[in-house]
Amino acid sequence: MGKLAGKKVLFLGxxxxxxxxxxxxxxKNSGAEVIFSVTECFV
Structure with a gap:
C-alpha cells in the first residue's frame, strides 16, 4: 500500500x-478513497 492508503481525497480538475x-x-490503485471529483471552468 502507498502513503495514501486509508486517506480521503478530492480532485478539482x-x-x-x-x-x-x-x-x-x-x-485508482493508491488505496485512497475518492470522495469528490469534478471538472470546472475557471474563467
Whole structure:
C-alpha cells in the first residue's frame, strides 16, 4: 500500500488542464478513497 492508503481525497480538475476524472484514474490503485471529483471552468 502507498502513503495514501486509508486517506480521503478530492480532485478539482480544470477544463483546459487536467480533468478531475483523469486524476481520479491515476489514483485508482493508491488505496485512497475518492470522495469528490469534478471538472470546472475557471474563467
Amino acid at each position: 480544470e477544463r483546459d488542464g487536467v480533468p478531475g476524472p483523469a486524476m481520479e484514474a491515476c489514483f
